[in-house]
Every structure is written in C-alpha cells, then in structure tokens.
Amino acid sequence: MTESGRKLRTSAVIAILAALLAAGIWMDINAGYRKISPEELWQIILGGGEKSLRYTLLNLRLPRVLTSLLVGTGLAVSGCVIQGVSRNEMAEPGILGVNAGAGLFIAAFMVFLPQSGLKLTLLLPVLAFAGSLAAAALDYRLALTRQGLSPKRLLLIGIAMSTVISSLTTMLMLRMSDSEYAFVQNWLAGSIWGASWPNVRLLSLGLTALILFVFYKSRTLNVLALGHQTATGLGVDVSRQSAILLGAAIAMSSLCCAVGGGLSFVGLVCPHLARRLVGPDYRVLLPATVLSGAVLMTFSDILSRTLLAPNEIPVGIVAAVIGAPYFLYLLIKT
Template sequence: MPEKTAVTSYGSSRNKRGLHVMLVLMLLIIIVFIISVNTGYIRLTPLDLLKTMFGKGTAKQELILFDFRLPRIVISILIGAGLAVSGAVMQGVFRNALADPGILGINAGAGLMVMLLISFYPTTSAAPVFLLPIVAFVGAACTAALIYSLAYKRHQGISPIRLLLTGVAVAAGMSAAMIVLTLRLDPDKYQFVATWLAGSIWGTSWKFVLSLLPWIVILLPYVIYKARVLNVLNLGEQTATGLGAAVTKEQFRLLAAAVGLAAASVAVSGGIGFVGLIGPHLARRLVGPKHQLMLPASALLGALLVITADTIGRWILQPSEIPTGIVVAVIGAPYFLYLLARTKS
C-alpha cells in the first residue's frame, strides 16, 4: 500500500511539473509573439500595437499588422506545432529517436508535389491555396510508403539506422527532382523554388492560415487523444499485442495523422527541417516520456522554435530576411549530430 501511494504521488508531481512547464512555454510564446509583431523594417511600438489591435491605428499600421505580420506569425505557430507533433508520433511509432518528417524525406515528398502543382500555373499566387495541403499529403503519403517498404526487412523489422539512411536517400532524390524541375521554370518560379528549398515561410496571408488550420485543428487533438496508444506501442509490438492493441491498424492511423500534419505544414512553410526532431526530444526531457504530456509540450516547443527562428530571420539582416529553415538548421544540425553519435543501433 505505501508503494502504491508513493507511485501515485510521483505520478501526480510529474503531471504538475509537466503542466508548469507548458504554462512557461505558453508565456514564452506570448513574449516572442509580442516581439515578433514589433519586428520588421517598420516598427510598431507597444502603444501603436495596442491602438491598432483595438481599431485606432492608422491605415498603414493596420495594413502592416493585420495583412502582413499577424498571418505570418500565426502560420509560424501552426507549422511549428504540426511538425513537432508529427515528429513525436513518428518517433513513437517507429521507436526511433532520430525519426523526423524532414530527415526521413516526408517533407521533400510533400514539397515535390507542391512544386509540380505550382508549375502548372502562370504564377505561384495563382495556385489553388486550399488544394495545396491535399496535394502535399498525397506526395508525403507516397513517400512514407516508399521509405517504409525500402527500410522494412522480413524477420528483422525496421532498424533505426536503416530507416534513417533510407529516408535521407529518398529525401536527396526528391530534392534532386525538384532542382531538375526548376530548369523548366521561369525566373519568378525559380526564385520561389529556391526560397522554398531554404525553408522560407512563403504562405503569409490569411487564406494560407485558413488552408492550414483545419488540418491542425483536426489532426492535433486526434493524435493527443491517441496518446495512450502511443504509450503502449512504445513497449514493443509483442507487448502491445499482448495488451490488446490492434498494432498494425493503430500504427497506420497514427502515421497517416503524422504525415497529414507534416504535409499540411510543408505546403505553406517550405522545407523547414529538424523541428520534428528537436521539439519531441526537448519535451521528453522536460515533461517525461508519457505522451499525454509530451505531445502538447512538443507542440508548444515546436511553435516556440519556429516563431523564434522566423523572428530572428526577419530581424538579423533588416531589411533583408534569412529563411526560417536556415535559422532552424543552425540550431538543429548540431543537435541531430549529437543524437546520431549517441545512437548505437
């Protein structure tokens, strides 16, 4: 009885700590949000920001805030949450600490389909915005199926290193296909593809927010709802089957949700990598391995990472910009090498 009480007390304290961590992350996101709104070639003081928010700013201030900065900031938060949770799900399903939609080539597959769609339209702005996430999902799903089939070995399953190397190879092939595609594009579209490959957030209007929002609003709660299933899957397929889980069906559903989150994010963000790697790992360190806490914490950390990277990219070389993906890569690449060095199988 005392042992049971101690375990319950430990679990309760862990949950409280997790909630405190998430509250701190929310506060940090709000702080960076305020800084990001005031970051740009034309500055808005906190007083100007308040006036504009309540409809008392000038026409120019309203244009800057509501038409340019707010949509981009909201998109940064959404894609950060989507990519981080997608990575968390892939790490849980594959039981691979290095799984990430960017590293495994899922983002590249989605991006290739987006490039193909855009190439059929006279300008990038003419492409149907609400069709982009669907097309990206098709590309990401086909890429995920290809990677899974190439990495899977009968009687051996999928080893972390084989999955990683297969994903890197497929991502390289997809990126090469996109570069070949650019040879047939006009200069404007070529510039767009170049910025996309660098991870520039190119969808910066409210219509892009609306095209991305349904995917995040539907798939993110679904994945969090399946947190207990992910906990069971982490125990291994045999143990999960013994506990009554429909392993194959649950893996398929969770991977479909992860691919959907990554594809929809990539459709408006470009090739931003490492968010799905860094977010879950930091969340696991802060709140523990239970997915009930780890998934929401991953979403918050991913959102914080992307909005911070986007703010730094817009601020450091004003009036020019550094693509968000490059800023994230500066942070993520060393962390990825560190994790790779620690991986033994």
C-alpha cells in the same frame, strides 16, 4: 522523483514555454521598422488606430506570426508521432519524403507548365500538399510487409525515396530561369511564403482537428512505445494503429509543408527537447511538443527577418542553426 514532483515540474515547464511563446509573439509582431506599442495594439484591437499601422499589423505581420506558430506546432507534433510509431528518435517528417515530394511537384509544374493561366500563388499550396501526400503514400505502401507495417523499413525506404526525389528536383531546377531557380531553392530551404489569412484559417482548422485526434490517441502511443510484442499482448492492433497515427502525422506535415516550405529540422529537435523536459509520457509530452515547436518557429521567424534586414533569411535555415547545437549536445550526452 515523486508523482507530485513530476506534476509540479511538468506544470512549471509548460508555464515557462507558454511565457516564452507569449514573449516571442510580441517580439515577432514588432520585428520591423515600425514598432507597435501596447497602447496602439489595444486601439487596433478595439477597431481604431492609425490606418497604415492597422494595415501593417492585420495584413502583414499578424498572418506571418500565426503562420509561423502553426507551422512549428504541426511539424513538431508530426515528428513526435512519427518517432513514437517508428520507435526511432532520429525519425522526422522529412525522412518520409514529405518535403521532397512537395518540392518535386512544384519544380515539375514550373518547368512543364510555365504558361499556365492559373496563378502560381494559388496553386503552390495545392501542389505542395499533393506532392507531400503522394511521396508519403508511396513510402508507406513500399514499407508494408506480410506482417504489416515495418517501422524500420519505412524509415529506410523514406531515406532512399527522399534522395531520389531530391535528385529529380535538382535536375528539373537546372532547366529553370534564374528567378524560378531562386524561388524554388528558397522554398526548399524553408520559407514562410504562404502567410495569409486564408492559409491561417486552413492551418488552424486542419491542425486543431489532427492534434486533438493525436491527443486522444496518446495512450495508444504510450503502449506502442513498449514494443510490438508487448503492445499486441495488451490488445493493441499495432499495424492498424500505426497506420492511423502515421496518416495523421503525414497530413499535419503536408499541411505545414504546403504553407511553410521545406522545413524539416523542427520535427526532429522539438520532440527531443520536450521529452527531455517532461519525460516520455505522451499525455504530457504532446502539449510540451506543441509549445516547443511554436516557440522555436516564432523565434526563428524573428531572427530570419531581423538579422540581415531588409533582406530575409529562410526561416528553415535559422531554425536549424538554433536547434542543431542543442541536438548535438543531446547526442553527446546520450
């Protein structure tokens, strides 16, 4: 394919993903008993509309839609960076123990400090974020060798740590009441529980800064993909750049985990989908990954709220059900 043909294909893919995202946002806004027409939406935007409908849109549905979109974006880009740095297409944030560490901190708090005067809803994001960073930092420290960071060692240690931490979390959950056990289990399955405007603002600011930084490092990711020796020969400090990029990826996934629960499959399948659509060049792969993650999580949120309404399915389960068949197809094809 010629250069102009590749650019045309990339532009078409980006446009289609953007259109799917716009359609998904509109469908997600209307995923409820009360539908909102375009005229009513416009009136609300202008500051009018029914008071009850305005409350439903601005305080309930819109924060949920934006949180799902941002979480999908952050996890997808995080997975893309981790796969690029480790040069392993099976890598994703959950492998580094991010989800497991967050779950352990939350479970430990609920078991050992059940009578805390602080509201759990305020502490949950902080606990999840701290647990994610602690697990990822320990994983990174154990993966360091005399030659620097070993990507293969990082993934193997991450898998072992995730297993150990998950086992400890399960042991703690056995001491919980039925309601606490159900809450933690639902969180581990992936549940957009932190859908509020403060969390939307936090995610927006944090993810925007981190994703822009990763975009700035797209050329470095392209060089790292060539292998350690080639990248070193081209003047890249592989250990230092890998550590910086992994730090950005871990920060993104930790933010998303703090608000969205134990979601992991998004960070695995979305980079694969984007790579198949636009190719391995990170200058176009990253924008495609951003849109792929947002589209997957938006449509997963729609299905999680409507399939068994009024009951809700954890969105992480829905995302896995949607993405798993495609991922299996990719593995069979390759």
